[in-house]
Amino acid sequence: MTLTLPQSPATTMEANIKIFSGNANRPLAEEICRMIELPLGDATVTTFPDGESFVKINENVRGKDVFIIQPTCPPSNHHLVELLIMVDAARRASAQRITAVMPFYGYARQDRKDQPRVPITAKLVANLLVAAGVNRVLTMDLHSQQIQGFFDIPVDHLYASPVFFEYFAKNVKSDRLVVVSPDVGGMKMAAAYADVLGAGLGLVAKKRTTATTVEAISVVGDVKGADVLLVDDMTETAGTLTAAAKMLREHGAVSVRAAVSHCILSEMAYPRLKAGLIDELITTNSVPLDARGLPITRLSIAGLLGEAILRIHSNRSVTGLFKIKGF
Secondary structure, three states, X not given: OOOOOOOOHHHHHHHHEEEEEOOOOHHHHHXXXXXXXXXXXXXXXXXXXXXXXXXXXXXXOOOOEEEEEOOOOOOHHHHHHHHHHHHHHHHHOOOOEEEEEEOOOOOOOOOOOOOOOXXXXXXXXXXXXXXXXXXXXXXXXXXOHHHHHHOOOOEEEEOOHHHHHHHHHHHOOOOOEEEEEOOHHHHHHHHHHHHHHOOEEEEEEEEEOOOOOEEEEEEEOOOOOOEEEEEEEXXXXXXXXXXXXXXXXXXXXXXXXXXXXXXXXXXXXXXXXXXXXXXXXXXXXXXXXXXXXXXXEEEOOHHHHHHHHHHHHOOOOOHHHHOOOOO
C-alpha cells in the first residue's frame, strides 16, 4: 500500500495558487513572486505579425486560484486586450477563480459623462473584465473611488500611502511641512496625508486650457518658507504638477516635492520636469518608468500587492494593509 504524506502549508498553497503576468510590468510580477516565495506561472504572451495578441498558459490551472498581474498602462489598449485574453484563456482552462491584479487601472479618468456624447470608459473596462471572466479585481489608488461601484464583483482597493509614509518617516525632515493638492479633486487625499504627517494643508486652483496644458490660478493656504509636498494619484504630462510647483515657489515655498502613485510619463513630461521646479518626484513601480536622470525615487509596492494576494487566496481581510509604519 502506498502512503500519501500530508503536504506542508507552503506546498499546499503553491499547488492551489497560480500567478501569471502579461507584458505590461513583468518585473513587478517577478518581484511580487520573490516576496511571497511563490513561482511566477509559465505562460506565453506574445503577438502575431499583424499585432494581434496570442496567449497560451503552459501549465495546469484547473481548479486553481489564478492571479493575473497586468496594469493597463501605455500602450493601454494593447495591455488591456492582453489582460482580457489571458483571463479568457484561464477561464477556458477551468480556473476556479480569476483575480485581475491591476496596480494601475487605465481609462480611470473617463469615469463620468461630463460632456455631451462622450463615453464612460472606466465603466466599459469594468464590463469587459467581468465579461471576460474576472471574478475579483485587486487594484491600487484609483483615480476616483466611484469606479469600485462600476463592478458587480468584489474589488480590493489598496493605497500606496503606507509605502509613501514609510519613506517620508526616514527621508522627509521638515520643521514646516505643508501638503498641497494640485487640484480640487485631490483635496481628500491631501487632507489624509496632512493629518498623518502632522502638516499644514493647501490647494492650488487650476484651469485646464487643453488636454496637455494646465494653468495654475491661485494658491489657497500659507506656503511661504515651507517645504511643500504635492500629492496626486497620477501624472502623465507633468503639466499639473509643474504648474502648481511654479506658483508655490512664487508664493515663497522653500522646496517642492511630489508624491504620485502612478507615474506614466509621456515625452512632454521630461522637459517640464527637467526645469527643476520639483526637487524630487516620489512614485511607485506600479508601471514601468524611464527616469532619464531626473530626480525620481521609485518605491516598491511588491510587498503590499504580494501580501494582498496571499490574504485574498486564504480569504483573510486586507484591512491590515492600510496600517502605517513609522508614525
